[in-house]
Amino acid sequence: MLKYTIRRIIGMIPMLLLISIVVFLLAKAMPGDSLSGEIDPNNTNPEYIAEMRERLGYNDPLPVQYFDWIKGFVQGDFGKSTRYKMPVSDLIMERIPNTVFLGVSSLLITYILAFSMGIFAGRKPYTIGDHVIGGLNYLGLAIPSFIAGVFAIYIFSFNLGWTPYAGSVEVGLQEGTLEYWISRIHHVIMPAFVLGALATASYTQFLRNDIIENSRKDFVRTARAKGTATTKIYNVHILRNSIIPLITFLGFDIATIISGAIITETIFTYPGIGQLFLNSVTTNDYPTMMAITMLLSLLTLVGNLIADILYGVVDPRIRLD
């Protein structure tokens, strides 16, 4: 297993280099100084620009520039935001807790909903309850998250007044107090639900089908013959076997949450990484934009790597090839 994991991680390195080269070339194709953000875009004096370009090494050959950039990036130097006039790394660190909080809440909601619905539908297949859950799943898979988000705000925030429609916490609350955390949860619950809808639907569907399939297997018949209670058979014998393949979904969830967060955070004006990214695009804040692009690509890669490794954990046959 260790050997397989190490091989996977080593196999990721060329991909990482290729992606960083692509991001670097894209940054070079952007107008202006999109890597360090040191050149003031408002100062159009050609002498100033020429001097800054020389000092920042923009006249060096591309490979040299690439290595300078990647060296800085690895050490956490992401350049300076042209809009906020501060290091991009500080900007990102400010927003990351919000996005992580959103992602974790969304995963929690997904797990709670998917497990209760999946277990119920799997235990009583082809009943009314199962069909209702199946229908809900279908909607969860088909309705795009931005439409779900817009409707959620319209119904729950504006018409019912249950949840706030913007921000991550109420202004003026002391950090660390109970009210502060309650307010944060209150703010995150709607976006987290919308973000998790797609994953919930696929988890539920998978769990249901797997439970039905497992309930026909011999070990279940043996358990029944022994006289084990039905509840125990479902909750212990079958569920344990059905959960294992679900583990592999986790890696893909990371990638889904990254793409989903951009949309969800924009709809709910939730101050996270995704919103920062879109704002940086609209305000032409290229250094921020490229740093986030690189970070999100990195996270997607790590997500895929985790999925790969978990596949190996669950299915020993994969480790061999």
Add this chain to the structure above:
Amino acid sequence: MVNVTTNAVKQQEKPINMSPFAIARRKFLRNKLAMVSSFFLLAVVIVSVLAPYITTQDITKVNIGSMSLEPGGEHVLGTDKSGRDVFTRLLYGGRISLLVGVTCTFLVILFGTVVGSIAGFYGGFVDGLLMRFTDFVLNFPFLVFVIVLNTILFGLVNGLWVLIGVISLLSWGGVARIVRSKILAEKENEYILAAISIGCKPSKVIVKHLLPNVLSTIIVQATVTFATLIVAESALGFLGFGVPQSIPSWGNMLSASQEADVLRDKPWIWMPPAIILTITILSINFIGEGLKDAFNPKSNR
């Protein structure tokens, strides 16, 4: 006895020598949900294509006299904040959304099939190289890269075609993987060996022998891709990075809902595109499910 005779009658009704595609067509035509969805989709397509003949309203003209009118009267679905008729924009928006969806799907399926079938047929080094390339493309976070590429290319070429190109460029990976795995399984059959041994060129083996046998997978995959890409286009439009704002598309119309007052008080501006988009995607999904079911020899319905 009665049972036997009814069975015999049923057997006679069914032509015995049906081709797989004829069986699939028969199954599909009997699938009510898929048929209703097909008719709905067809209606949307026809209405969108014929938009200039259905309404005579100007879609670009900003009309200050009739801003944010409620539905009813002259404007069936009301007007938006610039005084443009929502119904007219909905029809024209459908044109763009469907055009982007169809074009991207065509490109994605074409490229994915070419890469997947070449990788699957040749195997070995070619396969390794092409599949690493596919992995590489699949590792990009889709939305992030579409937005970045769009920003760079914006203004260089007509915005609509940039969007189509960028979306297609980043989405073919999944199709390539699926086609490859199907081709890998299919080429183990002896008729392929026979075709190669009588001297068929590789291109001919792929096009004439392999592709027709994986066509059902490709068709099903195409419907799934179509739905996904329409969602992608409208999501980008919603965020303000899709088709240029001057062209109406369902996503662009939806982006009006980002203004709180529109979202709260003027639902007639954003609800029609949201609803029509959802129903369109649902019906494409139902058609896809229907096709999958129809092509599956194990399902008996």
